[in-house]
Amino acid sequence: MPEARLFSSNQRVEILEQMEKTPFDLLVVGGGITGSGIALDAATRGFKVGLIEKNDFASGTSSRSGKLIHGGLKYLKQGDLALVKEVGRERAIVHENARHLVIPIQMLFPIVKNGSFNKFTLKIGLSVYDRLAGVKKEERHFMLSKKEVFAQEPLINRDTVKGGGMYIEYRTDDSRLTLEVAKTAFEHGALISNYAEMVEFLQDENGQAIGVVVLDHASQRTFKLYAKFIVNAGGPWVDKIRRMEGELQGKRLHLTKGIHIVVPFERFPVKESIYYDVKGRMIAVVPRDGCTYIGSTENDYLGSLDDIRVSQSEVDYLLDCVNLMFPSVELKQADIISTWAGLRPLIHEEGKAAGHLSRKDEIFISESGLITIAGGKLTGYRKMAERVVNLVQRKGGFPAVPSKTETVKLTGGRFDNGEQLKQCIGSIARDRRYPGMDAETASDLVFKYGSNAGKVLDYLEDMDTKSLIAAEVRFCIEQEMAMKLSDFFLRRTGRLLFKRKDIPALLEAAASEFARVLGWDGEQAQKEKVQFNEEYAHALQFI
Structure with missing residues (x-):
C-alpha cells in the first residue's frame, strides 16, 4: 500500500x-x-x-430511503415498543457523530378525520415515544389545536384536519x-x-x-x-x-418498493416537515435544498433488483395524497423535477401485507x-x-x-457541538481560495463534507480555473472512491435528486476532471457520459 x-x-x-x-x-x-x-x-x-x-x-x-433518521413513531401502532425504543435512542447517537448529515427538524403530525390517530391516542403515542426514545426535554412534543395547525401550516386541508402534534425528527443524507x-x-x-x-x-x-x-x-x-x-x-x-x-x-426476504417525488419548493412551500395519514399509509412531506420531496409508496416488488423504476401509478398515488391534504397546491406531474425508487428488504411473514411487516x-x-x-x-x-x-x-x-x-465520530463529523458546525461554515465562507464563495455555497459544502469541507478547497490550490465543481470531483475521487459520474452527482452530492437542473451546466467540467484524474480516454469518457445521461433521464421516466 x-x-x-x-x-x-x-x-x-x-x-x-x-x-x-x-x-x-x-x-x-x-x-x-x-x-x-x-x-x-x-x-x-x-x-x-x-x-x-x-x-x-x-x-x-441505502441511497433510496426516505432520508429521515426516524424514531419509529408509526411502529407504536404495531405495538413494537422495543423497536421504537432502540431506534428512537439511536437518533441522538447518529446525530452526535455526524452533525453535518443528521439534522433535527420539526415534524408536524396532523390528526385527520378517520385517520389512525385521534387527539387522545396521538398524545399518548407521542408521550410514550418521548419516554421510550429518551427525547431531550427541549425536543419533546407539544400538541396543537385545529386553529394552531392552520396557523402553523396554512396549506393544509381545513376540512380534514382536526388538530395535531409537533415533535422532532432528524433529516439525513443517507x-x-x-x-x-x-x-x-x-x-x-x-x-x-x-x-x-x-x-x-x-x-x-x-x-x-x-x-x-x-x-x-x-x-x-x-x-x-x-x-x-x-x-x-x-x-x-x-x-x-x-x-x-x-x-x-x-x-x-419480502421486498417492498417505495418511491419519492421531488418538486420545487415554490410549488409546494410548506413551513416545516409534515407526516400524515392517508388511508392507513403514512406520507412524509419534507422541504430541503430548495425543493420539497414526498414519499413514500409501499408495494410488493418482484422485478429486477438492478433496474428499479418509478411507475406512473405510483406517481399518481403520491400526487393524489398531496392534493387531498393540500388541495390549494394542485400539484401536477409537470411539477416533478426528480424522483427516486428503492427496495425495503423485509423479512417475509406469511399472510402479512407489505405495510404490516x-x-x-x-x-x-x-x-x-x-x-x-x-x-x-x-x-x-x-x-x-x-x-x-x-x-x-x-x-x-x-x-x-x-x-x-x-x-466514534464519522470522518466529516468532527464537531463537538452545533456552534462548531456554524464556525466551520463561517470559516469556509471567508476562505478566498474560491472567488465566488458566499455563505450559501459554504453551507452547502459543510452540510455535504462536514469538517472535511476545507479539503475540497485545498484542491483549488493547483487548479488554474479555480473550478469548485472540479475541486469537488477531485476530492470525491481521491478521498471518497468515486468512480463514475453518477457516484458524484447522485451519491456524493445529491445533485441528481435536489439540484437536477444545474447538472447540464456542470457535466462537462465534471467529466473532464474524472477523465484527467482517472485517465479516461475519449471513448471511455463518452461512454461514462452516455451512462450517466441515461440515469439522468430515468429520474423523470415513469413506466
Whole structure:
C-alpha cells in the first residue's frame, strides 16, 4: 500500500491486492449502511476486516430511503415498543457523530378525520415515544389545536384536519452517511473497495465458507479473499447471495418498493416537515435544498433488483395524497423535477401485507457458516452492526471487546457541538481560495463534507480555473472512491435528486476532471457520459 493511505479510486487495485494477502477475521459482502456499519464496528474493536461492494457504496437501498433518521413513531401502532425504543435512542447517537448529515427538524403530525390517530391516542403515542426514545426535554412534543395547525401550516386541508402534534425528527443524507461510515471504518484499518463483486464462494473440504472470489469491475481482474467469517449484508440481494452459497432455506426476504417525488419548493412551500395519514399509509412531506420531496409508496416488488423504476401509478398515488391534504397546491406531474425508487428488504411473514411487516432485523446462519443479516432500518444500523460483531466475537472465540461506535465520530463529523458546525461554515465562507464563495455555497459544502469541507478547497490550490465543481470531483475521487459520474452527482452530492437542473451546466467540467484524474480516454469518457445521461433521464421516466 502507498504511504498515504487515502480512500482513493486510484488505490482500489492496490487495496484489493492487499485484501488478497490478508487473512481476515471478518469479510463483509455489501457496502450499504448495514455492511459499512459492521465494518466500522469490527474495525474499532480490533478485527481484521474487509468489505466489498459490487457497485458503489449506498447504491442500493441505502441511497433510496426516505432520508429521515426516524424514531419509529408509526411502529407504536404495531405495538413494537422495543423497536421504537432502540431506534428512537439511536437518533441522538447518529446525530452526535455526524452533525453535518443528521439534522433535527420539526415534524408536524396532523390528526385527520378517520385517520389512525385521534387527539387522545396521538398524545399518548407521542408521550410514550418521548419516554421510550429518551427525547431531550427541549425536543419533546407539544400538541396543537385545529386553529394552531392552520396557523402553523396554512396549506393544509381545513376540512380534514382536526388538530395535531409537533415533535422532532432528524433529516439525513443517507448516501453520504453510508459513505462516511465506510470511510471511518477504512480510517480504523478496514480494507474496503467498491465495484468489487463477489462472484463465487470458496469452501473447504467440509463445505464451510472460507472465502470469496471477487471480480473488480474496473480492472476486470479477479481476487481470492479469505476470512474466518463471512457476513452477507447485501440488502435486497441477500437471498441471491445465499443461493450462490447453497440452497435457500428457512426465512426469506419480502421486498417492498417505495418511491419519492421531488418538486420545487415554490410549488409546494410548506413551513416545516409534515407526516400524515392517508388511508392507513403514512406520507412524509419534507422541504430541503430548495425543493420539497414526498414519499413514500409501499408495494410488493418482484422485478429486477438492478433496474428499479418509478411507475406512473405510483406517481399518481403520491400526487393524489398531496392534493387531498393540500388541495390549494394542485400539484401536477409537470411539477416533478426528480424522483427516486428503492427496495425495503423485509423479512417475509406469511399472510402479512407489505405495510404490516416488521422492520426488525434478523440474523441467519447457514450450514456453511455464512452469516446473513436482513431487515432493519437505516436508523438502527449501528445496533445491527453491534449484534453481528457480537455474534462473530462469540462464535470465533475472540476477546470480548464491547462495541465502541457509540462515541466514534464519522470522518466529516468532527464537531463537538452545533456552534462548531456554524464556525466551520463561517470559516469556509471567508476562505478566498474560491472567488465566488458566499455563505450559501459554504453551507452547502459543510452540510455535504462536514469538517472535511476545507479539503475540497485545498484542491483549488493547483487548479488554474479555480473550478469548485472540479475541486469537488477531485476530492470525491481521491478521498471518497468515486468512480463514475453518477457516484458524484447522485451519491456524493445529491445533485441528481435536489439540484437536477444545474447538472447540464456542470457535466462537462465534471467529466473532464474524472477523465484527467482517472485517465479516461475519449471513448471511455463518452461512454461514462452516455451512462450517466441515461440515469439522468430515468429520474423523470415513469413506466
